[in-house]
Amino acid sequence: MAPPRSHASIPPQVTEALRAVIAEAGITADADLIARILATGVGLGLDDPDRLDLKITSAALSEMRAAFHLFAPYRDVPKVTVFGSARTKPDDELYRQASEVAAALAERGWMVVTGAGPGIMQAAAEGAGADRSLGVSIRLPFEEKPNAVVAAGANNVAMKYFFTRKLMLVKESHGFVCVPGGFGTLDELFELLTLQQTGKAEPMPIVLLDAPGGRFWEGLRDYVEQQLLPAGVISPDDFDRVTLADSVTAAAEEITGFWRNYDSLRWVGKRLVLRLRVEPTDAEVADLNARFGGMLIDGAIEKSGPLTPEREDDDRVDLPRLVMIYDQFQVGSLYRLIRAVNQLDSAPSGQAHAN
Structure with missing residues (x-):
């Protein structure tokens, strides 16, 4: 069996030409990602692929574009x-x-x-x-x-x-x-x-x-x-x-x-951050620790403001947080914790929905 071929390099002048095309089209937002998509297409051509591979790639990209357009509004x-x-x-x-x-x-x-x-x-x-x-x-x-x-x-x-x-x-x-x-x-x-x-x-x-x-x-x-x-x-x-x-x-x-009080989550290093709509009381956090401490690798569930990477990304910085070092294998326990957060006395009343 022949060893796999390495990817062919895209000549620098081609990369510059792609950037020029993007600029001429008037694309300014996320131009780096558009350039990457175009470069991938050129790279496929340089790899001497089977025509079926190209047809699959072309159709998939076209379908995703159409779907993104449908959902965008x-x-x-x-x-x-x-x-x-x-x-x-x-x-x-x-x-x-x-x-x-x-x-x-x-x-x-x-x-x-x-x-x-x-x-x-x-x-x-x-x-x-x-x-x-x-x-x-x-x-x-x-x-x-x-x-x-x-x-x-x-x-x-x-x-x-x-x-x-x-x-x-x-x-x-x-x-x-x-x-x-x-x-x-x-x-x-x-x-x-x-x-x-x-x-x-x-x-x-x-x-x-x-x-x-x-x-x-x-x-x-x-x-x-x-x-x-x-x-x-x-x-x-x-x-x-x-x-x-x-x-x-x-x-x-x-x-x-499910979205009554829970808003979203983010990993920051080893810490799991749960963003909430309403900050729980100290007594409620103590109760959550008593009920869900077994899902933690270390430490406790703690209230927090936005962590540094979240502030740098302006990522839901207005919301209160619970931070913990969580065992990622206990997915079911995470769901139970989210449901418990939604049932706290401090949680918003009425029917909530996702943002």
């Missing part, structure tokens, strides 16, 4: 993505659940993102309404067009590749509702869990919504507890990141309530 609007089966019929109780939870969240100011297909995706789009729905459809032989609700609002982008579609279904959302479905729905759920377990995505509320009295997700929980956990392939609290619900009200409250 709603950047400051909280969004929830609803996953579920394309095969669910309108007379199914799950269809009604998906429609009603989407409607409930839309009434609270959220937009609903779906895969823009039939079944649960159409139910959620119907519940939210055309003005509150965004669709990221996939071009398939048997599912080629966005459903009528998303199409009516022209809030849809079509994707060729599942990986670009999943990126956009996850990237913009501050919460997720999974309704029973098949391989695609489970793939999307486990991708969410994997991204959060590995630290590639920040904590977000994930609701597994079933019909009243349904046991679809309880069966998954049984499998996790009886198979995955004894095998040692997950941590004991990994499944604590999800909430099982068969009530539309409970599902909507879990999504919005």
